[in-house]
Amino acid sequence: MQPVLKVFSLFFLLMISACQSKTDEVQQQGTGERPRLVVVVNYPLQFIIESLVGPEFQILNPVPPDENPEIWLPGDATIQTIQQADLIITNGADFADWVKKLSLPRSKVLRTSLAIKDALITVPDFEVHRHGTGGAHSHAGTVAFFWLDPRLMARQADAIAERLINLDPESEKEIRANLEKLKVSLKPLNQQLDQIQEGYPGLHWYCRRPVYQYLAKRCDWTMHQLHWKSNVKPNLEDWEQLKSLQEQQNISLMLCETEPGQELTKRLQEQGISVFTLNPLTMAPTQGDYVSNMQLQLIHLQKFLKQQQKTSSPEK
Template sequence: MTPTRLLISRPAGLRRRAALGLALGSALPPVLAQPDAAATPAATPPLRVVASFSILADLVAQVAGPVAEVSALVGPDADAHVYQPTPADVRRLAQADLVVVNGLHFEGWLQRLVRSAGYRGPVLVVSQDIQPRQQGGHADPHAWQSLGHARRYVARIAQTLQGLRPGQAASLQARAQAYDQQLAALDQRLRADFAALPPERRRLITGHDAFGYLAEAYGLTLLAPRGVNTEQDASAADVARIIRQIRSERVPAVFLENVSDPRLVRRLAEEGGARLGGQLYSDALSGPGGPAATYLQLYQHNARTLLEALR
C-alpha cells in the first residue's frame, strides 16, 4: 500500500501543489518544446481533509493515499474528551475540503469549532450507521475499538472520498479493499487467540470505559472506575467497589492508558493485589516512533498486551 502524508501536528506553511509537466521529443521544432503555461493541464490538488483525532486521521489516510492531505485536530497521546481548540484549528478548518468526525458525542467541542471557522463543507460522521453499545444510559463513542466497526468506518470514508474525487474512485476503492482485508484478517486471528483464554482469565481493569467494544468482540469482562468519558472523576465509592471486585473475582491484571492519569490505576493494582499489565492505547495513537503509530499497530499492540498479561 502506497504511503500517504499524514499530518498529525498542525501544518505551519502553505500546502504544496503539484504541477503536471509536459515533455516533448527533441526532434520536434523548438517552438513546440515549450508550450504556453496556460495550456498545460494542472494536476488535481490533494483534498484537504481534517479529522477530529489521530486514530480517525490514520483511517482516512490509509484509504486516501495521495488523493488527500490528512491532518488531525487532536494529535498523538492527546485526549479528545477534554480537548480545547486553538485559533490554528479555526484557520485549518476554514481551509478544509472535508471534515471527518467520529460522532456519538465524542467531540463535544466540534460544533463550536465549525461555527467559529465558518466551515460550510461536508462533514462525514463515520459512526452514523453503527448501533452503539450503551453504558450508564449513554452511547459509548469508542466504536473504533471494534475491528468490525472500524471496517464500517473505512467503507464510509471510501464512499465519501470517491464522491469528492470520482476520477480517482477506482484507486480509492482498491486501497479501501486492501485495508479492509488487513482488518478482517486481524479480527479473525484475534478471535482465535482470545478464545484460548480460560474463562477466569478474561477479566481486566482499565482507567476509563474505552474498551467495551473490544471486550464484547472477544468475550472479555471489563471493569473501569470511570465511564466512557475521561472528564468524569471516579468517586470514592466507585474506587472501593472496583478494589473489592479485583480481590473477590481475582482479576489478573490492571492496565494503564496513554490518555489517562496513571495514578488511579496504579492505586487499584496496589490495593486490589492485581498486576500492572502494561499500557493500552484507547483514544489516541502514539507518536510516530511509538508502538501504536497507526490504527493497525494500535490494535495489534493492545491485543498483544492484553493476551500476554491475561494468559
C-alpha cells in the same frame, strides 16, 4: 501613424489575452487542481484516510501531538482552516469536544458513527457526578472507541471511502483498491482477537472509564467501569468503591489506557487486581501505525492472559 497604431493595438490585445489566461490558471489551481482538504478528529480516522488516498487529498489532524483529542479546542486560525475544509470526518458518540462547540457546515461533515448504528454500545452509567450537596446521579452515553474492534473500523472505512469518492470521483478506482488493501491489513488483528476470544472467553475486567467496551464485546468479555478520572490519582472514595465492588465481584483484571505508576500498581495488586495497559491509539504512535501497534499490543495481551491463567490455575 496607422501602422504604429496597429502594432500598439495588437500588443494591447495580446496583453489582455495573456492576463486572462493567467487568471484562469490561478482560478483552476484554486479549485479543482488543488488537493482536497480533509480534516479528522483523531488518529484512527487519519490512519483510515491515509490508507485510502493519494496526493490528490490533503489530510489534516489539527490536534497537536501532546494534546488529548477528546478535550482539545482549536484556536481561531485553526477554526477558520477547519471550516474551509472540503470534508470534515468526525467520530461521533461525542468524541472531540471541539466538534460539539464549533459551527460546522453540515454538508461537509461525515459522522462515522452513523455507519455502525446497529453496533453502538450505550452505557447506562456512562458519567456519574454530583450537583452541589445532592446525591450522585448518572447519565447514559455511547462509547466512542469503535476502532478497537477492527471489524467496526472496516465499516467506518467503507463509509469514508464512499464520501471521498463523492468528493473526487476520478479517484474512485484508487480508493476502492486501497480500501480492499486496508481490509486485508486488518485481517491479522481479527485473527488475533479470534484466538483471544477462543482462549479466554467470559473474562471480567475493570476499566477507569468507558473505553474498551467494543474490544470486550469482540472477545466475549464484560467491562466494569470504575468512574475514575483518567491520569488522576484515585481518592479515598474511589478506593472504598473498589473495595465494595471486590467484595461483590472479586475481579482480578484491569485495563488501563496508560501505564499506571508503581504505587497504583502495588495498591491494585493488594486488592488482587493485575493491570494490563492497552493504548487505545487516539493519538498517533511514535513508531509504526494503527495495525502494527495493535498487533504488538494484542501479542502482549495474549502473553499477559496466559500468565494470569497459569497463576490462577492450581498446581497439580
